[in-house]
Amino acid sequence: xxxxxxxxxxFPELKLVSTGKVRDIYELDGNLLIVATDxxxxxxxxMPNPIPGKGEILTTMSAFWFNKMKxxxxxxxxxVDPDExxxxxxxxxxxLRGRSMFVKKAKPLPVECIVRGYxxxxxxxxxxxxxxxSGIKLPDGLKESATLPEPIxxxxxxxxxxxxxxxxxxxxxxRMIGTxxxxxxxxxxxxxxxxxKRIADEAGMIIADTKMEFGIADNKLIxxxxxxxxxxxxxxxxxxxxxxxSQKSFDKQFLRDYLxxxxxNKKPPAPELPDDIIVKTKERYKEALYxxxxxxxxx
Numbered sequence: 001x002x003x004x005x006x007x008x009x010x011f012p013e014l015k016l017v018s019t020g021k022v023r024d025i026y027e028l029d030g031n032l033l034i035v036a037t038d039x040x041x042x043x044x045x046x047m048p049n050p051i052p053g054k055g056e057i058l059t060t061m062s063a064f065w066f067n068k069m070k071x072x073x074x075x076x077x078x079x080v081d082p083d084e085x086x087x088x089x090x091x092x093x094x095x096l097r098g099r100s101m102f103v104k105k106a107k108p109l110p111v112e113c114i115v116r117g118y119x120x121x122x123x124x125x126x127x128x129x130x131x132x133x134s135g136i137k138l139p140d141g142l143k144e145s146a147t148l149p150e151p152i153x154x155x156x157x158x159x160x161x162x163x164x165x166x167x168x169x170x171x172x173x174x175r176m177i178g179t180x181x182x183x184x185x186x187x188x189x190x191x192x193x194x195x196x197k198r199i200a201d202e203a204g205m206i207i208a209d210t211k212m213e214f215g216i217a218d219n220k221l222i223x224x225x226x227x228x229x230x231x232x233x234x235x236x237x238x239x240x241x242x243x244x245x246s247q248k249s250f251d252k253q254f255l256r257d258y259l260x261x262x263x264x265n266k267k268p269p270a271p272e273l274p275d276d277i278i279v280k281t282k283e284r285y286k287e288a289l290y291x292x293x294x295x296x297x298x299x
Contacts, residue, residue, distance in 0.1 A: 004050075004052055005037075005038030005049075005050030005051060005052035005053070005054070006037045006038045006050065006055060006095070006099070007037060007038065007039055007050050008024065008037060008039075009024045009035050009037065009092075009095070011026065011091075011092050013088055013091060013092075014026040014028065014033065014088060014089070014092075015027045015028070017032075021039060021041040021044070021046055022036060022037060022039050022040070022041065022054075022055075022058070022231060023035060023036055023037065024037060027105070028085070028086045028088060028089070028102070029086050030105060031078065031102060031103060031104055031105050032076075032102075032103050032104075032105050033085065033089065033096075033100060033101075033102055033103075034100060034101045034102075034103055035055070035095075035096065035099060035100045036054075036055035036056075036058045036059045036099045036100070036101075036226075037050070037055050037099075038050035038051050038052055038053065038054045038055050039054075040054060040231075040252065040255065040281070042252060042255050042256050042259055042270070043164075043256070043259070043266040044159070044164050044165070045266065045267070045268050045270045046270065047255075047270045047273055048269070048270055048271075048272055048273070049272060049273040049278055050278075051278055051281050051282050051285070052278075052282065053282060053286075054282065054285055055098075055099035056098040056099045057229075057230070057285045057286060057288075057289050058099075058226060058229045058230075058231060058285075059080060059098060059099050059100065059101060060098070060289060060293070061226075061227075061228065061229045061230070061288070061289055061292070062077075062101070062226045062227045062228070062229055063077065063080050063101070064292060064293065065196065065227040065228040065229075066223070066227055068195065068196070068199060069192050069195065069196075069223065069227070072188060072191050072192055072195070073188050073192075073221065073222065073223050074220065074222045074223070075222055075223040075224070075227070076103040076104040076106055076215070076217065076222055076223065076224045077101055077103055078101075078102045078103055078104060079101070079102045080100070080101050080102075082096040082097050082100065084102070085100075085102050086102075103224070104217045104218075104222070105217065106215030106216055106217035106222055106224050107215055107216045107217070108158070108213060108214075108215045108224060108225075109177055109181075109185075109213070109214050109215060109216070110157070110158055110176055110177070111155045111156065111157065111158065111168070111173055111176060111177065111185075112155060112156045112157070112158055112165055112211050112212075112213065113153070113155055113185055113186075113189045113211065113212045113213065113214060114153070114154045114155060114156060114209060114210070114211045114212075115151050115152070115153055115154075115189050115190060115192075115193035115209060115210055115212075116133065116148060116151065116152050116154055116208070116209040117147065117148055117151040117193065117197060117207065117208060117209065118145055118146065118147055118148060118206070118208035118209065118234075118236075119133075119138075119142055119143075119144060119145060119146045119148060120144070120145055120208045120209065120234055120246075120247070121208075121209065121234065121253075122167070123154065123209065124144050124145075126167070127142060133152060133154050133167075134152075134153075134154035134155065134156075134167050134168065134169055134170070135169035135170065135171070136152050136154065136170075138152075143243045143244040144243070144244060144245060144246065145208070145236075145241070145242075145243045145244065145245060145246065145247055146243045146244075147243070151190055151193055151194065151197075153170070153186045153189055153190060154167060155167075155168050155169075155170070155172075155173045156168060158213075170182065170186070181221070184221065185214055185221070188214075188221075188223075189212055192212065192223075192227075192228075193207070193210060196210065196228050199292075200235070200292070201238065203291045203292050203294075204237065204238045204239065204291055205235050205236065205237065205238055205250065205288065205291055205292075206235070206236040206237075206238050206241055206247075207228070207233055207234070207235060208233075208234035208235075208236055208247070209233065209234050210228050210232055210233035210234075211232045211233070212225075212227065212232075213225040230250055230251035230252060230284065230285045230288050231251070231252060233251060234249060234251055234253065235249060235250040235251050235288045236248065236249055236250070237250070249284065250284045250285065250287045250288035250291075251284060251285070251288070252281065254277075254280060254281055254284055255273075255277065255281050258273075258277050259271070
């Protein structure tokens with residue numbers, strides 16, 4: 001079965017300014033057009049196969065969460081409707097529909113803002129080694145996937161393309177961007193996670209952890225990039241949760257587990273993905289979106 005999807009964009013009439021692991025970014029009228037392709041990365045390496053429809057899922061989820069958090073902090077989103085984009089986009093409207101955001105241009109801050117409510121992933125690994133995560137001491141005796149006594153903020157660097165983000169402490173973050181700004185970002189990040197956790201809980205999901213990005217636009221701190229998607233978060237089915245083991249998930253952990261099972265060395269080039277892995281990865285992303293949007297369309 002041949003899998004199709006959008007691996008890259010080609011808009012000659014527009015000014016391409018950046019290509020990330022998933023998104024192609026164009027500059028328009030002093031703002032940005034962010035196009036979510038169907039690329040997927042794991043261990044900071046882009047896979048050679050797309051996950052068809054993934055870009056639409058990420059865009060829909062980000063728009064959902066930006067709307068839910070707009071009273072907590074302003075975000076960069078102007079519109080997700082290509083009919084409202086600048087006229088230069090008209091030629092590409094059908095490609096853009098569903099997978100693009102027209103956003104305010106901001107200066108990104110040089111840190112990834114991660115909030116963890118559960119002990120998983122690199123946080124679990126660090127805890128096993130040191131009983132700490134990003135310099136934060138945690139109680140002894142915690143198990144894998146355990147609920148933390150309270151959510152913790154664990155920042156990291158933003159590594160260049162092809163390199164790995166590196167966990168840093170709160171003190172290191174304060175040195176990078178200043179104590180006052182760091183404190184504000186931590187408070188906002190924890191508030192967003194707390195609200196998202198409650199919303200997801202009502203939809204039968206656990207948000208184990210999530211990564212956010214902030215930027216400065218018009219001298220104001222705003223939320224940028226994506227928000228609470230399966231690319232940037234761990235979503236677990238609430239009904240299946242049990243501490244002491246890894247969890248079923250509605251995110252890219254399924255893909256990571258497959259890559260670990262074939263003993264890939266986590267370095268480019270990434271291996272070709274079998275069709276069943278592509279299909280099952282997409283199913284997990286769709287399930288997270290379905291649970292959220294179906295639940296809230298009924299309420």
